[in-house]
Amino acid sequence: MLWSLRRACSLGRHLSSTLRQHSVLAGSHAGSSALWAIAGGTTGLGLAMTVNSVAFAEAAPQAPASGAPPPPGAWEQVQGFWSKAVSVAPSGWWRGGATAQVPLPTDKLQCHAPARGAAGPGKPPVGYRPVVLVACGSFNPPTIAHLRMMELARDAMTAQGYDVLGGYLSPVSDAYWKEGLAPAAHRVAMAQAAAASSDFVMVDAWEAAQPHYTRTLVELQRVQAELGRAFSTEERGGAGVLASSAGPAPSPRAVLVCGADVLETMADPSLWRQDLLDALLSQHGVVCVTRGGARALSLLETPGTLLHQHAGRVSIVQEPVPTDISSSLVRKELEQGRSVRYLVPDDALTHIYSHGLYGSLQQPAREGTQLHAQQHA
Structure with a gap:
């Protein structure tokens, strides 16, 4: 050793x-x-x-x-x-720890399967397609744009005939090397605070808890597998996650939600392992929310690429009210001591001020009585 x-x-x-x-x-x-x-x-x-x-x-x-x-x-x-x-390194040993086990929240999952049209007892309605939406990222910090992206993705998938049971934000772990990345515990807490007002978005803290970098495909597989086990428990008569819902509850497919910047990286074979990208597109699919729909659509039309091959598994959603809100711009504003209220959900902003994240210890009183009081508590 x-x-x-x-x-x-x-x-x-x-x-x-x-x-x-x-x-x-x-x-x-x-x-x-x-x-x-x-x-x-x-x-x-x-x-x-x-x-x-x-x-x-x-x-x-x-x-x-x-x-x-x-x-x-x-x-x-x-x-x-x-x-x-490898012969002397214990399995899973990375920075001194094994793979962390974190339960997947299910409290906001809701099945909208129609009562009629079922194929038979214990079977889903004919043509019923349940999905859950998963957004992976730094969330450093989470902004209203992240929540807006999830809302647009839900609307788009619902319009296509899918039943969106819920959604997850999955913050990356501290092993994801990025300058200015706040500790995972804070990013998870901010994401949870941001999602608190949502009726369907939850936070999966599993990826953030890992001592190593986790691929996007692995996170999608984890969510899908966890929900598959939870739903099969319900089918066997156990306390399933949708026990109070009417009708059957087949296991949903986990679908990636991302912005156009991520979709552009998928078009470059040097940036994604092609076998993993092929599995992600074919087994899960992508909803891309973009301000520039034409550019995103052109990525699907380039012959010889996996995006072109799996174009039917990628949904391009045009943001009807485009904004330029980004986590990096929010961090810069905080560093300059300027207000970022209404760019970041209030509960997440409270966490930022309470812990002095992104150089935000000194904030102007105009941020609001509650936030200002918590900042100087």
């Missing part, structure tokens, strides 16, 4: 030097994650999970503009070390 740790530190230093010389890799989330993981943070133990996958992992929000590969031999050395280290 001692040899492995020394070897990890040595390889981490070598890879760090190599990556700095190649901005295309250093600028990508996959490259940054691998470098961070191998270097091991302060412990030198984060060497297991991210280097096990081939080359570049799924979707990098801060992805390279160029698709140039890393220098020959760099990743081969990483994978070679992994093959030796």
Whole structure:
């Protein structure tokens, strides 16, 4: 084990030097994650999970503009070390912890299946298609635009004949390397506060609790599997999540909700592992909420891409009241001591002020009596 740790530190230093010389890799989330993981943070133990996958992992929000590969031999050395280290690294050991187990909230799920038209006792209505919506992201902090995106996605899926049982915000974990990322515990709390007023949006804290970066596909699979187990319990006569709903409750499909920026990354084969993207599109599907529908539609019309191949699994939703609200702009306003009220849900803003997040300790009194009082409590 001692040899492995020394070897990890040595390889981490070598890879760090190599990556700095190649901005295309250093600028990508996959490259940054691998470098961070191998270097091991302060412990030198984060060497297991991210280097096990081939080359570049799924979707990098801060992805390279160029698709140039890393220098020959760099990743081969990483994978070679992994093959030796795996025999001494306990399963799931990443930054000293195993996969965290967090229950999936179901309190807002609601089945809208019609009472008539069922195929028979214990069977769903003919043509009934239940789904749940899942938005993955930093939520750093959550804004009204995130909630607006979920509302538009629900309207669009309902108009297409789907029954939207509920929705989830899934904040990324602290292992998702991004400058200025607030601790996961705060981002989960802010997301929960933001979603409190919604009649269908909940927060899945599972991804945020993981000690490693979690792929979008894995989160979708987790939600779908958890709900599948919950719904099958109900069918067996147990205390299912929709026990009080009339009619049958078949297991829903988890559908990804995202913005046009994420859809654009899916069009670049260098940013997503194609086998994982193929599974995401074919097994789950995407609802893309965008201010520029023409650009998003053109991505589906490009021959030879997975988006084109699975165009029928991607719904493009045009935002009828476009805004430029973003988490990054909200953070900048907070850092400057300016008001962000009505850009962030009040309950989430209260959490920001109460904990001094994003440099928000000193706020003007015009934010409101309640917020101002909590800030200086």
